[in-house]
Amino acid sequence: MERGAAPGGGKVPVFRLRGITKRFGGVTAVEGVDFELLPGEVHALVGENGAGKSTLMKIVGGLYAPDEGSLEVGGEPAAFSSPRESEAAGIAMIPQELDLFPELSVAENLYVGRRRPRTRWGGIDWGRMRREAGEKLASLGVGLDVSAPVKRLSTANQQLVAIARALLREARAVVMDEPTAALTGREAERLFGIIAGLRRRGVGVVYISHRLEEIFRIADRITVLRDGHLVKTAPASALDPDELVRLMVGRPLSEFFSRHPHEPGEVVLEVRGLGREGEFADVDLVLRRGEVVGLAGLIGAGRTELAQTIFGIRTPDRGEVRVFGEVLPPGSPREAMERGVFYVPEERKSQGLIAPFSVKDNITLSVLERFTRFGFVSRGPERELAGRLAGALSVRGGGIFDPVSRLSGGNQQKVVLAKSLAREPAVLLLDEPTRGIDVGAKSEIYRLIDRLAGEGRAVLLISSELEEILSMSDRVVVMREGRISGEFGREEATQERIMAAATGVRGPSAAVAEEEAGR
Amino acid sequence: MSATQQTLRGRLSGLGFSRELVLLGVLLAELAVMSQLSPVFLTVGNLLNLSRFFVEVGLIALGMTLIIITGGIDLSVGSNLALVSVVVGFSYVWGLPLGAAIVLGMLVGLLAGLFNGLFSTLLGLHPLVVTLGTFALFRGLAYGLSDADAVSSFPAWFAYFGQAYLGPVPGQLLVFVAAVAVVWLVLSRTAFGRYVYAIGNNEEAARFSGVPVERVKVALYAATGLLVALAAVIYTSRVSTARGDSGLGLELDVISAVVLGGASIYGGTGTIAGTVLGVLIIATLRNGLLLAGVPSTWQLFLLGVLLLAAVFVNEFFRKEES
């Protein structure tokens, strides 16, 4: 990379935004924001859900044209009308929402829209393509069958493919929009290693995340957005977590994890010998009234599959699920809902929400029949419930009649939660409920989980954030390769013990074993 | 698209130009042009009489709209119509009382629709593929059962279904209006209607929300089968003949009307009002051109061009989607 020194000794920014404003209809997503990325720096972009982080970066990525303001790349004015032009200018994006090609192989996904390796006769050199893709993924520490279609991969692995896709290009700037949202600690660590490598090579990295500890680990500078406005840009060393939260939320956050342990009551949900060929086996699990059980594990441990099988989205090959002592008919989400079990999916976009539906219609979809008289929906009570729940979870960014697609990711997640509350379930299966959610909303969700437990509901909390699991759970269950590999009470649960159970190895050699498990 | 176009479109859609309103405009423009071409066109008598020719397509289009909103399609409707017609006609000839024959026909139509629904949902096959098969199967059954013969010796009262008038109003128009009202209410006011849209927009999320996806779909195909059967009885009565080649090419007429009405074949969008307007636009076009003495060779051409023009106008006014 050759970059001339700018007058005054500073470096020429890789790109610079000046006075950027972007409106969507009546909503102003960002207003008058300045932002610059220097070569070789990691510049974190933080803010609450809907603060405008993704929007700002989509302008850099050529997805949106700004309504006002200008863009400079390498010191020259630039205007992108398509992602292609942005890429040509050396900017690579890892989008927030996974956008891969499910039917195409892993290798090919890395090369879509790029120059593919060619053979002497002009055909595509599939061998080389697979080899190079395998190498790229290996450098991320991922060993995947590169000729398998991407639809077969777990979310986490898909996220890794998306990251590899962006890194495959020799870019001057890499924009990462919540790359670790779907990753567990292990993969996240690898990513940080890669980011360090990029920075050494003089590549600028924009890093968007809601995980503050990550920010302080890797960022050189931090820019805070609030309600579309620039609040502050400062060196990371000049800020501390409390100060950062205050800048983001506009007020100090008193208590982050709120948990008031209660005495667990009777058994509500009982899973016996549940198994599904190739996914998980021999799972026994008990949930009691008023209890929050954390379910931890590495990627691919099968937690999502287990939860979905309990809910009836998947049909088990073996075993049974009992709710209040009665056997739940397998394979029927409706039946599970009737009996008081509800599952909040990890895939918000494809499983949690109907994007063009309004906030109200999404919230009430699962309870619609409750409002029907002679088959007709009585709209008054429906609106009332939706309004109440949206208010309770402080859904922001749109009214209850606005399409949910217009909300930011975090607010969408709140709608998904509101939907589950509408059913007032006795058992709530939460699959990564805080993925991609800002600190404020996170703490609201933790308060909500605590309240639900306090009301006597049973909560299964699936999470890849160990801190979250440790702080929120009364009991921690760990899965490894489809089996329960450990169970710890609140007092016994520690980071080391959980990791040991998740990887199957104790003590200092755990890290090595983790490596092994990844293969 | 140029900037001026976008702002024009933005301004107009800001005024509340919905798809349906645009289609209404198209229909009114068409009425105006046609009344200039033929003095007979814009008479109450003609317009009412004209209604007798779109009721069958219209009835089926109602069911097809819902199916298309869920992202499905039913190509077998024309063949199913022939099958029902033949069943009614031949079971009557073979000795069943006509009333019972009609009930049997309705049942066959319903079962045919049910077959489409069950076959595609239980086996997880795209309805297009399944109904391509039943498109041939139902037609073949109609030919086979009738041995390619026709029945027309119906008793006089059978004519009520397709040839009766209440005052100046053709009987089947009233049936159609009633069916429109029912389907419109179901789609816009019931939980079932909400489920239809949910499935069309995101089937997986609908399933995670406890929407009985399979049941809704099967019900839709079965209900469409029933609407086809109703149309078949009206049709058979109107032409007082039951024969295996009835309804040939009907599926395209129906789908034309539905997509002209704004339903997307990718699912998720569509309204009953749009479909009804689509049906009316095509029917008045055909009628008007005939009355104006435009040779039918021109009609195909004009029908195609109009379809494109109407949808283009519609897309032009549609809100920008990012």
Added chain:
Amino acid sequence: MSGAAAAAGEGRAGLLRRFLARPEAPALVFLAVLVAVFSAVADGFLRASNLEGILAQVAVVGVIALAVNQVILAGEIDISMGSMLGLCAIVAGTVAVATGKLLPTLLAGVAVGAAAGAVNGLLVTLGRIPAIIVTLGMLYALRGVILLITGGDWITGIPREARVLGLGSLFGVGAPVLVLFACYVLMELVHRHSGWGRDVLAVGGNRSAARLAGIPVDRVRFWAFVLVGVAVGIASVIYIGRAGSVQTNTGAGLELRVIAAVVIGGTSIAGGRGSPLAALTGAVLIGVILNGLVLLDVPGVWQDAVLGSLILLAVATDVLRRRLIGEKT
């Protein structure tokens, strides 16, 4: 398949799984079963001349299906092929009668087809009208054009020199079969080894992601529609070669037959998944069924019923495949 090298070391079961994972596997299996059954029960089915005859008969549908396959893979649809074939055949036939030569005939057919395909493509991409409506409109409009320009008269007496693609043969294999096979090989190469061929899959698999990845989505879709036009042009010359004259309803109902071939072969109507082999298999499968119906002397009135049942059986085979490779829901 060329991927076999990568599968080295995998056992037989691995190869079987790999085969079963391919989109056209169910149709191929069903085709094999059907061929076996017909060979056993229908005299003369397995005769070389009959098999060659089947392929010659599916050539028109097959060549078009190979192109429509690309449109469907790109997540679009084209149902204007029937009228388009009629128009191409009329123009190509007229040129054939006038010049008596193959080349101008072929050029005329392809030019008309490409022009019609380009109109489809432009309306879909620039006009932003859904493809189903564009091509439905074209289906009506082009049929109207045919009636208007011919006034309903046939084109007859097409000279033999211009009918080479229908009547000629090389080493005992008929020209239609050769053309079909050449088109298949070409499409297989395009599908596997051209940037456009891969982009089509990406666009059909996830259009917004394709746009993000910098693929010129509109250009990719546009060329798919043009390709259909070109294929229809070629097919029209096979058609006039085989038929010797052109009637005004040439190609009526062809669109459904072509789409049936593509989707029965295993290409997903939702786009993004499928292969040229699927289109070819589907076309041959339908050809075999139709041939078997005549050989077994199935009464005319029952032929559609049998055809429909066999199509349903063929598509249901997919369920068996999913069971075998353990794809779960």
Added chain:
Amino acid sequence: ACGVGQQPQQGGEQGGGEGPNKICMMPKLVGIPYFNAAEKGAREAARELGVDLVYDGPTEALAADQVEFIEQFIQQQCDAITVAANDPDALAPAMKKAKQAGIATGAWDADVAEDARDVFVNQATFQAIGYKLVDVMAEQTGGKGKFLVVTGSLTAPNQNAWLKEMRERMRQKYPQMEIASVQPGEEDLQKGIDITKDYLRANPDTAGVFGITSVALPGAAEAVQQMGLKGEVAVTGLSTPNEMKPYVKSGVVEKFVLWNPVDLGYLAVYVANAQVEGTLPESGTFKAGRLGEVKMLAPDEVLLGPPLVFTRENIDEYDF
């Protein structure tokens, strides 16, 4: 007020009031040479008689579409409506409605139900056609052998009637002739060629092929020509001369049968006009322009004449 088939309002001003008579004439479908030829004759007659002729019909041979046309003709206040019906009964209600509106009704080429029209212009009786087809074939095959029949659509009533007469003729006169199979060509040239080829390959003992529509016959002839079976498999049937000229010239088809559709259209207009004028006789003959005296088969049926047999010698005299 509810009634069946009682269309209120309208109904044309009939009889030779002021202005020329308006005759609405509908073929089974437009856009095929056969009906184009009929239109030619009809226009010729209309010119001679000074009547206003509307000649239009559906673009596909569908009875339901024809009903719509008849209704429109009624709205247009025609003085006479004459139709070539795709289905005798399907058109009946609409034709009766026309009758009630005081319009002179008739059928040509293919009849509607007898009580739904005043007169039928018959080109040739089913029997005459069926017998003639078998006779022509018998000449070429020595009165014996197995035969394939390629039809148009399976449901066409006139084709079924011809088939019946053909079988009858074989039973009576040529007991060694047998119709081994009837295959639908679906009015599609290519399909006709394909099924003929398939069938002949599977049944090499076939002595001849009948193609009994104007699409099926050229298809059958093309198939026999392509398979090089000229002289071994006889081909005959019904079709128009322009389409058949190549095959008659090459000798694949020796003879085929039809009437003259130009004359048929011509006659239909003369008859319709006579209906309006009230000059159509009940029996005997009827003077129809250049055709001269035409026979009344019955009070409500006019016969064009015997079928024409086209051969290499006479085919160039016709252009339709």
